[in-house]
Amino acid sequence: MKKVFFKTFGCRTNIYDTEVMISQLKDFTLTKDENEADIVVVNSCTVTNGADSGVRNYINQIHHKNKKVIMAGCGVFNKAQKLHSDGKVFGVIGHSKKHEINELLKGEKSFFELGNLEYIDEKIVTKYHAKSKAFLKIQEGCDFRCSYCIIPYVRGNARSQDEKKILNQVQSLASNGYEEFVLTGTNIGSYGKDKGTSLGKLLQQMGKINGIKRIRLGSIEPVQIDESFKEILKEEWLERHLHLALQHTNEQMLKIMRRRNKLKNDLELFEFLANCGFALGTDFIVGHPGESEEIWQDALRNFKFFPITHLHAFTYSKRDNTPSANMKNQIDKQIAKTRLKQINEITKQKNLLFRKNQLSPLLVHVESKKDGFFHGYDQFYNQIHIKSTKNLLKSWINIKHYEVKDNQNEATI
Numbered sequence: 001m002k003k004v005f006f007k008t009f010g011c012r013t014n015i016y017d018t019e020v021m022i023s024q025l026k027d028f029t030l031t032k033d034e035n036e037a038d039i040v041v042v043n044s045c046t047v048t049n050g051a052d053s054g055v056r057n058y059i060n061q062i063h064h065k066n067k068k069v070i071m072a073g074c075g076v077f078n079k080a081q082k083l084h085s086d087g088k089v090f091g092v093i094g095h096s097k098k099h100e101i102n103e104l105l106k107g108e109k110s111f112f113e114l115g116n117l118e119y120i121d122e123k124i125v126t127k128y129h130a131k132s133k134a135f136l137k138i139q140e141g142c143d144f145r146c147s148y149c150i151i152p153y154v155r156g157n158a159r160s161q162d163e164k165k166i167l168n169q170v171q172s173l174a175s176n177g178y179e180e181f182v183l184t185g186t187n188i189g190s191y192g193k194d195k196g197t198s199l200g201k202l203l204q205q206m207g208k209i210n211g212i213k214r215i216r217l218g219s220i221e222p223v224q225i226d227e228s229f230k231e232i233l234k235e236e237w238l239e240r241h242l243h244l245a246l247q248h249t250n251e252q253m254l255k256i257m258r259r260r261n262k263l264k265n266d267l268e269l270f271e272f273l274a275n276c277g278f279a280l281g282t283d284f285i286v287g288h289p290g291e292s293e294e295i296w297q298d299a300l301r302n303f304k305f306f307p308i309t310h311l312h313a314f315t316y317s318k319r320d321n322t323p324s325a326n327m328k329n330q331i332d333k334q335i336a337k338t339r340l341k342q343i344n345e346i347t348k349q350k351n352l353l354f355r356k357n358q359l360s361p362l363l364v365h366v367e368s369k370k371d372g373f374f375h376g377y378d379q380f381y382n383q384i385h386i387k388s389t390k391n392l393l394k395s396w397i398n399i400k401h402y403e404v405k406d407n408q409n410e411a412t413i
């Protein structure tokens, strides 16, 4: 049987899509070694111009090794045509065609199957490879149109997976021994809008399934926290960490970015959730066009008031064919880097303080072992390194005594 290697770029949604493709392979074997592969499937990301060049460089490199290259993922909608006609890519698989991967790979002829952007995944994935937790894609696409973002154009508008299908999938994974679930999608907070339900209502149902110890959620938009969501905040299975995408903390910049969230409401929401005992993460783009020094200073001042414990901040990176790419007042890269450093440093201190002030024991799911330590995350999504003579892999442990270090907690048991 021919050997297939998968290379995944980008976000959790792509990790999920790779798993869907792997689950469809019947006439091939999977390899983890790119060098011994006959076929390399590149699940691409196109979120920035930089992401595009990363994918392109990788495809060039693999093409030179005489592998059959198949391109899938978000990049196929704007970059595959050229790579295909240049002969660098043998086949192209759009999102809605990934279930057909086995048949497509069996054929001898080059193919270009873009599919459509209205589909929703049909298959139920019941097992993940070498992972202690399962990722579930509950929806596709996004109805927002943030000015810097290409995603809605390559993933389509928001549409939700059928609730029954998701619950069956969870049931099946739970009976296969999975205890931790991560809900993903392009914009998971919009779940159910097209079906007269909501993310909160889905979670209420999921929480009833036996065997679930923890549910983690991908990024949610602040405007999507509704009453049904607030009803589940006390549930034990809900991770005590939420990730709410602010993207900025200056009112004017939120408008330039065409965001739906508003500073005052954001701050009230974060304070409310922090008071409910949640660690809170956010996304932040620094150096977006128009971020003057005055705007930046105001954003920093505001940011300090937010009870944030985790940050996924990055410098703005141009994405062609988005409104932001053509805006005036693009920000110097060096300035953006300095700002990034500032905001990361503030968050590091906030996280340290949060961990120092933590009184409850840590509930840790041990995921891996590296350099003599077991690694896992607690209920607040903080990392912990554990020294032990026992094999703790995949176990759940309650840890009362531990040391708070700069970047993580440490314990010996």
Ligand code: SF4
Pocket (backbone or CB within 6 Å): 142, 143, 144, 145, 146, 149, 150, 151, 152, 186, 187, 221
């Ligand atoms: S919410 Fe905004 S940033 Fe997120 S996927 Fe939708 S358009 Fe892009």
